[in-house]
Amino acid sequence: MTHLAVVREISPSAQVAPDAEIGPFCCIGPKVTIGPGTVLRRRVCVEGHAIIGSLNVIEEGCVLGAAPQDLKYGGRPTLLIIGHRNYLGPRVTAHIGTENGGYLTRIGDDNALLDGCHIAHDCYIDNHARLGRQVLLAGHVLVQTGAVMEDQSAAHHFTTIGRHARVLARTPVRRDVPPYTVFGSEDYENQPPAVQGAHEEGIRAAALSAAEEKELRQALRELFDDEEALQTKIEQLVNLGVEGQALELCQFCQRSLQGVYGRYHELFRGKMPPQAEKYLPAEILAAIRRQPA
């Protein structure tokens, strides 16, 4: 297919792979990198310091790499990194990081983000996550591998959505969501959202061994039947010597309890979070370390 009269604006200094497909009315800023095989449909704006990998599909009207909505953002050139094979539905927005939050917003590989999702500054989405329509991630949110957030759910600053967890539609997530659980409420007016049970599809998707799955299911049953006693339950399970995903679940819950209002990553407020150190390109990390705070 040839576009004879495609009108678009690509900065001469942008690095766009020759076989990336850039649709009409797209705008690509000067510090943008777009990898091979990535498709940008119509009216996609990519600005800021955005690095987009290969084979992504970015639908109409997405705006990537714009300045954060955080009022504390100081205007330094922070990063947005998007991995490979992601699907970004129409009108998805993802912002670059802030200086206070670790300079980086990252979307990993093989994620699906449907219409109107918003990935705010300093968020990290791992791999294989699915975000429904108009899912909002406030700043500094972590979405771990395989997590599912249904339509119009929204995550508060510094929350973590655990591995293969499922957040029900229109749920306000104000604290960490433990891995492999279903999180929501039966009556949003009167009951704050909480763990509703095990996320069967997530447990299947994780493809655990029979023994590990059994242990995980037992831990899920014991931990959440009375959340008041969570601390005691964690200690009991760890003392029993649980391993694998069951142990990781216990450690996740322990970290959330240590955090502020059940949000572990609140402890990194204003600091360089470990995931930024892990994912920032080495030369940029070194440059940040050199500059005065």
Add this chain to the structure above:
Amino acid sequence: MPQISQRAVVEPGARLADDAQVGPFAYVGPEAVLGPGCIIDAGASVMGRTTLGAKCRVFPLAAVGAAPPGADRPGQCILGQANTVREHATVYAGADPPTRIGNDNLIMIGCLIGPGATVGDHGIFTNYTQINGPSVIEDYVRTSAFATVAAGSRVGAYSFLAGYTSINGAVPPFAMVQGCPSRVRGVNTENLRRCGFGDDDIRALRDAFRQLFNGSTGQPDDRLVRKLLAQKELNHHVRRMLESTYAPPGPGVSP
């Protein structure tokens, strides 16, 4: 000379300040006025009889001055200074009354400001907040994601609308409001502290709110309102809250 991208459309008749910027694929209509330092980003539209004050920024694919549904002529939309309209947000123009937005508001992604809405100063409207017009939003209001304000509502100054809240009626100033139907859940202390309110004022407001709302129903008891207003030493913020929201203007109530 304004910086206008060669790929933007600026209609003849549009008035742009000398340092205004218009990005590629943006549209500025024939009756638009852009103040000094305004930036219209890629693909954004400024339509109708719209005036943007100094240093307003309209982000990519946002629309300001959109014609209300069914309107036969362009409406009017007046924005003050230093307002930010983020990606995909829509500010409708109003025919009668016009849409008015004060200064220093942050209208985040996907928000909607309806035709004829009046918004004060220093507001922050988080993603997908919908303010239907005509309604009044006073100064320093904060909303959380997916908050909805029905037409004809009035949201008092310094109040906070929690996520997914649906407002149909009046929100008292200084309140934290949540739910559908909405309920007053307390005083928006964090915002008040940030805005420089003293501990005494905050305590007085807290006491009054505890008596008036108690987290249960939306409307406080009439007799209690009158009893509080009769107190000579009533904190002036409490008085303002009661008079603006619950006391109909009439004899015995100062304007």
